[in-house]
Amino acid sequence: MGHSERLQDVGTIAIRHASQSDLCELLSLYEELAGEKHSAAPGDRMSSETLLAEILADRRRTLMVAVLDGRLVGTADLLIVPNLTHDGKPWAIVENVIVSHTSRRTGIGRALMEKLIETARGAGCCKLQLLSGRHRGEAHAFYRSMGLESVAEGFKVYFDE
Numbered sequence: 001m002g003h004s005e006r007l008q009d010v011g012t013i014a015i016r017h018a019s020q021s022d023l024c025e026l027l028s029l030y031e032e033l034a035g036e037k038h039s040a041a042p043g044d045r046m047s048s049e050t051l052l053a054e055i056l057a058d059r060r061r062t063l064m065v066a067v068l069d070g071r072l073v074g075t076a077d078l079l080i081v082p083n084l085t086h087d088g089k090p091w092a093i094v095e096n097v098i099v100s101h102t103s104r105r106t107g108i109g110r111a112l113m114e115k116l117i118e119t120a121r122g123a124g125c126c127k128l129q130l131l132s133g134r135h136r137g138e139a140h141a142f143y144r145s146m147g148l149e150s151v152a153e154g155f156k157v158y159f160d161e
Helices: 020-034 045-057 108-122 137-145
Strands: 003-007 011-017 061-068 071-081 091-099 128-130
Touching (some): 011 108, 020 071, 020 091, 061 108, 091 108
Antiparallel strands (some): 011 061
16 A cells, blocks of 8 residues: 655655554644644544544545655545446545645645545546635645646535634
């Protein structure tokens, strides 16, 4: 599972499935994102341990991490959803794509997204969807560079705010 490659000027990166031992570093990445406008902070450590165990046990979820020279610097979450349309082919949702501020523009995000796209394609998905807040223009440019197309107007309701 450990897709590894050498990225220009940054070192060796491994893309692998997350494990319970990654929790502290994952929470640090989520905290980093929470510092940005309109992002939700992670929960407390005890509930996060339970939630991570649940996520890792879910056969439809793939939580990937990017490790650069032994340090966790990125993560992304893929969910495969069963589907009654599109000839019964499932579809994929990507969420929580995060690369540490200090490791952006190095190819880490691209490596993560390529692995998730490959995983979704391998699962026979008819499409992959990713929602990104309007204010994340830099992220939108990155997703477009990956060949993702903006195709819909999104809507949401927050239940806990």
